[in-house]
Amino acid sequence: MGALLETPNFFPYLSARQNLQIAAEVKGADPATIAEALEITGLAARQHDAFRGFSLGMKQRLALASTLLGRPEVLVLDEPTNGLDPQGIAEVRALVLRLAAEGKTIILASHLLDEIEKVCTHVAVLQRGELRAAGPVSDILAVADRVVLRLAPNAAPAALLEALGGFSWVTDVRPEPGGAFSAVLGTGYQPAELNQALFLQGLVLNSLEIRHRSLETQFLELTK
16 A cells, blocks of 8 residues: 655655665665656656756656655555645546556545546545545436526426426425526436426427536535
């Protein structure tokens, strides 16, 4: 198992390779894995440069290289993109995705929920030590998906509202700008089924849109 704390700490006057040599000795890791870790994190060309001259993204990549010493199967990363500029975030994100694609299990703790949504396959939401939700990211987001319905120009919005209220599998109906309405469909129901049910009642939709909530929005809903 390899672990990365929020802030990478290395000797600023030593090179990337020298810092990893010390880390390998402390961990009891095979020194032969140093070159491999530098290559994986894209630091091989800068391995002899001093740590103090690195950008924030490079410093974080060196920290990830340290976690890879000894070829661990599981990586635990604490806020790996904290404090990075957009380029640094993109670099670390690409590296995490690459490591995951190579078969490593990565447990990532972060408050940057947009990054979690882009990188992780599963998510767990914790609040004061209590588990609020857990499962595949797609499932957590699907719970909050809303269907936005707009009728044809000559249809009465009241008729749509009345029809939606008659479906037991349609909940949380809310008005939207321009006379539209949004709602949440019950588990197992698809927007096409709602479209068909409304058509059978003589209501023709002008548009039907699936509005996906972000993980951040869903997190706020779960923890409010």
